[in-house]
Amino acid sequence: MTTATTDERALEELQREHGPALLSFLLGLTYGDRQRAEDLLQETLVRAWQHPEAFEAPYESMRPWLFTVGRRLAIDARRSRMARPTEIGDGVLAGTPDPSDVTESAVAALDVRAAVRELSPEHRAVLVRIYFDGLSVKEAAADLGIPAGTVKSRSHYALRALGRCLPGYSRALSGSLRG
Numbered sequence: 001m002t003t004a005t006t007d008e009r010a011l012e013e014l015q016r017e018h019g020p021a022l023l024s025f026l027l028g029l030t031y032g033d034r035q036r037a038e039d040l041l042q043e044t045l046v047r048a049w050q051h052p053e054a055f056e057a058p059y060e061s062m063r064p065w066l067f068t069v070g071r072r073l074a075i076d077a078r079r080s081r082m083a084r085p086t087e088i089g090d091g092v093l094a095g096t097p098d099p100s101d102v103t104e105s106a107v108a109a110l111d112v113r114a115a116v117r118e119l120s121p122e123h124r125a126v127l128v129r130i131y132f133d134g135l136s137v138k139e140a141a142a143d144l145g146i147p148a149g150t151v152k153s154r155s156h157y158a159l160r161a162l163g164r165c166l167p168g169y170s171r172a173l174s175g176s177l178r179g
Contacts, residue, residue, distance in 0.1 A: 011049050018063050019045075022070055029074040040077065044070040115165040123158035126151055 022044065026037040047069050048054060054065050116124055129140035130151070137155075141148040 010055055011045060014048060014062055014066075015045055018066055021063065022066050025067055026070050026074060029071065036077070040070055040073050043073050047073075111166060112162075115162050118165060119158055119161060123154050123161065126154040127158050127162075130155055 019041065023037055023041050026040045026044075027034065030036040030040070044066055048062070048066065054062065059065060116127060119127070125144060126140060129135045129143055130137065133140075135143060137148050137151050141151045144151065
């Protein structure tokens, strides 16, 4: 059995000989995230320290063993991060509008109303029936006296026009039509 000094010397030599190559390999696995790569390097070296039998194996070099351990640790770390929700900082919360503040929704409503006024009367009538009055495509078609396909077509082109006028709102406007 080796002494603690021998293990420390062997580990120092292992790190000196294989550390830079292992760090480069781990940087690739972590998409250039140096902090994660360094953490994985340290954890790999801890595993080598915990398993002195790896030094006694009939390997010509410890590099394949180290790279395998490092790769498995990177995979485990990635799976662990994917299994839990992403943490957010205080900056995101500071930039999020207060839901009790009606100013944001009032400004958005004014922007949407101004953009809707710019539409042709036919397109505006379809959007008013579907989105403001809450009618289905079939009900809007009956109310306007036009085919349902025309209602769908006009609403599609009207929403596209609104998306160009209101780029920040385009995702909210792209809801599906009820048939």
